Amino acid sequence: MLEIDKLEKILVGLKRVVDYNVRVRVKADASGVETDGVKMSINPFDEIALEEALRIKERGEADEVVVVSMGRTECQQQLRTGLAMGADRAILVESDDEIDSLTGAKILLALVEREHPGLVILGKQAIDNDNNQTGQMLAALWDRPQATFASELTISGDSATVTREVDVGLETIEIDLPAVVTADLRLNEPRYVKLPDIMKAKKKPLDIVPLADLSVAPAPRLTSVEYTAPEQRQKGVIVDDVAGLVAALKEKGLA
Amino acid sequence: MSNILVIAEHDTGTLNPSVAKTVACAASIQDAKITIAVFVNGDDSIALQAAKLNAVDNVLQINNAANEHALAAVIAPQVASIASRYSHVFGPSTTFGKDLMPRIAALLNVNQISDVMEAIDSHKFRRPIYAGNAILTVEAQPDSIVIATVRTASYQAVDSDNTAPVEVQSSDADIPSHTRFVELKAGKSDRPDLQSASKVVSGGRALASAENFDIIYSLADTMGAGVGASRAAVDAGYVPNEMQVGQTGKIIAPDLYVAIGISGAIQHLTGIKDAGTIVAINKDEEAPIFEVADIGLVGDLFKIVPELEQALK
Numbered sequence: 200m201l202e203i204d205k206l207e208k209i210l211v212g213l214k215r216v217v218d219y220n221v222r223v224r225v226k227a228d229a230s231g232v233e234t235d236g237v238k239m240s241i242n243p244f245d246e247i248a249l250e251e252a253l254r255i256k257e258r259g260e261a262d263e264v265v266v267v268s269m270g271r272t273e274c275q276q277q278l279r280t281g282l283a284m285g286a287d288r289a290i291l292v293e294s295d296d297e298i299d300s301l302t303g304a305k306i307l308l309a310l311v312e313r314e315h316p317g318l319v320i321l322g323k324q325a326i327d328n329d330n331n332q333t334g335q336m337l338a339a340l341w342d343r344p345q346a347t348f349a350s351e352l353t354i355s356g357d358s359a360t361v362t363r364e365v366d367v368g369l370e371t372i373e374i375d376l377p378a379v380v381t382a383d384l385r386l387n388e389p390r391y392v393k394l395p396d397i398m399k400a401k402k403k404p405l406d407i408v409p410l411a412d413l414s415v416a417p418a419p420r421l422t423s424v425e426y427t428a429p430e431q432r433q434k435g436v437i438v439d440d441v442a443g444l445v446a447a448l449k450e451k452g453l454a
Numbered sequence: 455m456s457n458i459l460v461i462a463e464h465d466t467g468t469l470n471p472s473v474a475k476t477v478a479c480a481a482s483i484q485d486a487k488i489t490i491a492v493f494v495n496g497d498d499s500i501a502l503q504a505a506k507l508n509a510v511d512n513v514l515q516i517n518n519a520a521n522e523h524a525l526a527a528v529i530a531p532q533v534a535s536i537a538s539r540y541s542h543v544f545g546p547s548t549t550f551g552k553d554l555m556p557r558i559a560a561l562l563n564v565n566q567i568s569d570v571m572e573a574i575d576s577h578k579f580r581r582p583i584y585a586g587n588a589i590l591t592v593e594a595q596p597d598s599i600v601i602a603t604v605r606t607a608s609y610q611a612v613d614s615d616n617t618a619p620v621e622v623q624s625s626d627a628d629i630p631s632h633t634r635f636v637e638l639k640a641g642k643s644d645r646p647d648l649q650s651a652s653k654v655v656s657g658g659r660a661l662a663s664a665e666n667f668d669i670i671y672s673l674a675d676t677m678g679a680g681v682g683a684s685r686a687a688v689d690a691g692y693v694p695n696e697m698q699v700g701q702t703g704k705i706i707a708p709d710l711y712v713a714i715g716i717s718g719a720i721q722h723l724t725g726i727k728d729a730g731t732i733v734a735i736n737k738d739e740e741a742p743i744f745e746v747a748d749i750g751l752v753g754d755l756f757k758i759v760p761e762l763e764q765a766l767k
């Protein structure tokens with residue numbers, strides 16, 4: 200591959216979310232979900248996004264991987280984990296306000312205009328709000344291609360071929376770079392962080408940019424009116440054997 | 455009055471069943487006037503199918519050579535260019551709608567409401583978050599356009615005995631060429647479609663190989679059921695990705711769901727919350743799937759499944 204074709208930079212978004220193993224509970228006053236003392240982690244899809252960026256760099260197809268998070272100062276923990284995984288540097292866009300998907304996309308666009316990445320990889324959705332929007336929105340605002348739900352990504356010069364997991368199977372598209380790719384579960388399996396890497400990550404640069412410095416234009420917000428617990432399914436009966444199962448199904452008119 | 459534009463999903467000449475469910479959500483809003491937009495490259499048959507859906511007032515067929523393949527980057531600017539005539543734009547919460555709708559929302563400078571499970575009024579909606587572990591009521595600003603995807607498992611398809619008028623136009627939106635379709639590998643199956651089947655049999659990691667999964671297919675065929683799987687079964691390569699049920703796979707609502715060798719992780723359960731009856735077959739009586747199963751049977755699936763198939767023949 201020609202040196203000129205190499206991507207200078209890949210930008211990866213890391214969102215701090217409640218760990219996927221936590222059984223989330225709604226607060227009694229319906230104002231949100233309980234996050235006090237709850238384990239927080241990198242959104243699993245974002246971890247996959249970062250792993251992909253690192254593999255591209257390790258194949259010699261990119262020079263630098265920059266991880267970005269948006270939110271409170273605590274997001275530095277997730278950025279440090281990203282640095283320990285192998286990212287070169289980190290940027291936290293700090294804000295105490297909740298950042299909705301469109302604002303998130305606008306912030307990422309502001310960083311894209313500063314950093315000029317050849318590729319932005321995000322997770323396909325965050326497992327807190329399950330929105331599945333930010334990557335598509337960034338691509339729209341940037342007026343660049345999007346390849347969502349990626350399970351395979353190949354870079355060749357100034358374009359990329361992406362296989363996407365869609366409802367009927369697998370779709371392959373070709374996109375010009377720069378572009379936005381969002382990671383699905385089967386894109387790769389993220390590496391584990393080793394202790395020496397955590398030590399090394401402490402010395403890597405982590406920039407903190409106050410949100411106000413980015414002059415991001417506001418958009419109409421959605422109001423979160425209330426959070427409620429879902430209807431619970433009731434525990435049913437345990438049958439002893441296949442005959443019991445068939446009888447129970449017949450009783451419900453299902454066999 | 456709400457003027458609702460519904461974006462039609464279609465593939466190889468057929469309107470996707472998710473459209474009739476998206477229309478059902480739109481029709482649940484008071485005084486809704488519903489328009490379906492069909493983006494095609496000259497094929498008139500999709501618009502005719504859309505015009506049959508009850509509650510639809512009219513169908514807009516938008517022709518453009520670029521519409522040969524449903525690419526978000528191609529369709530979004532065409533929707534954005536006509537959106538000012540509408541108060542709402544809805545799409546199904548399928549991979550088509552999830553890909554497309556946020557791109558439209560950003561072009562219109564609004565946030566999207568994802569996975570609507572209930573419209574409380576024209577601007578207030580309920581939707582699941584945290585893999586369905588919480589339900590959020592969210593309200594859009596009264597003067598801004600509402601862009602939403604509809605959680606199809608929450609709605610019954612509208613019937614099809616309508617004859618709404620069809621208007622054909624061509625689009626003059628600026629369409630980019632930076633995104634190109636290469637190919638689609640669709641799983642071929644004669645079995646009932648996972649998303650609309652009234653019965654679904656799913657297998658998990660416990661099946662341990664692609665060959666062993668045959669006992670799941672065989673049971674499903676005896677029952678006339680569609681076939682699904684857990685993420686673990688897909689990741690291990692026993693079955694293709696389109697069979698995954700759950701938070702990041704398909705959200706389904708069959709009358710009967712049979713989970714075989716599936717532990718019942720929250721990410722899997724979120725895909726079957728609306729199932730009528732859940733049956734679980736698992737050798738571990740402590741498996742969380744039994745917390746939600748209406749009928750449970752504890753034991754070795756390799757013994758139970760063939761026996762069950764025999765009994766149901």
Ligand SMILES: Cc1cc2nc3c(=O)[nH]c(=O)nc-3n(C[C@H](O)[C@H](O)[C@H](O)COP(=O)(O)OP(=O)(O)OC[C@H]3O[C@@H](n4cnc5c(N)ncnc54)[C@H](O)[C@@H]3O)c2cc1C
Pocket residue numbers: 219243244326657658659660683684685686687698699700701702703704714715716717718719720721722735736737738741753754755756
């Ligand atoms: C971000 C994220 C998204 C995810 N999205 C999804 C999703 O969409 N869908 C999904 O399914 N998962 C999803 N997962 C994965 C999920 O957390 C679980 O890992 C997965 O569902 C487990 O699959 P399983 O039940 O087949 O396997 P396991 O959890 O390993 O369970 C196997 C079960 O089989 C039983 N068993 C073993 N042998 C036998 C036997 N001979 N007879 C009877 N029973 C037997 C065991 O007792 C066990 O309960 C997601 C995870 C993450 C982090």
